[in-house]
Amino acid sequence: MNDLHDFEKEVMEWYESNWNGRVLPFFKKPALSSETSLSTGKYPWADEDAMEILDDYFTRFNVDRKNFSFAKYWPNEEVTFPLNFFRSKERKWRWIEPEPLTLKMLAESAKAGYWLFD
Numbered sequence: 001m002n003d004l005h006d007f008e009k010e011v012m013e014w015y016e017s018n019w020n021g022r023v024l025p026f027f028k029k030p031a032l033s034s035e036t037s038l039s040t041g042k043y044p045w046a047d048e049d050a051m052e053i054l055d056d057y058f059t060r061f062n063v064d065r066k067n068f069s070f071a072k073y074w075p076n077e078e079v080t081f082p083l084n085f086f087r088s089k090e091r092k093w094r095w096i097e098p099e100p101l102t103l104k105m106l107a108e109s110a111k112a113g114y115w116l117f118d
Helices: 004-018 047-060 103-112
Strands: none
Touching: 004 047, 004 103
């Protein structure tokens, strides 16, 4: 596997067979492309799922994760909203737009052997 296309195919097959399930039993599985974002868009992962899926990805494709920043793609997951009511205006929590994490990014990093995007 030397070509990026080979890595894209391998990552897509891995994701499709292991992680691309139906959102609810009566819905279709989400359609995938290399540009499908897993942290934004119509079907983003919850942070608990993302941790498990990414652990599998980094292990299966032998990708060095030392430059990977989870908070860049899931910046809002650790927030407790009810406490926001009691905070001063300056300390209130604000939504941070997550960066897209695409299947193509996973494939490109798998080819390189380390995380390329942080």
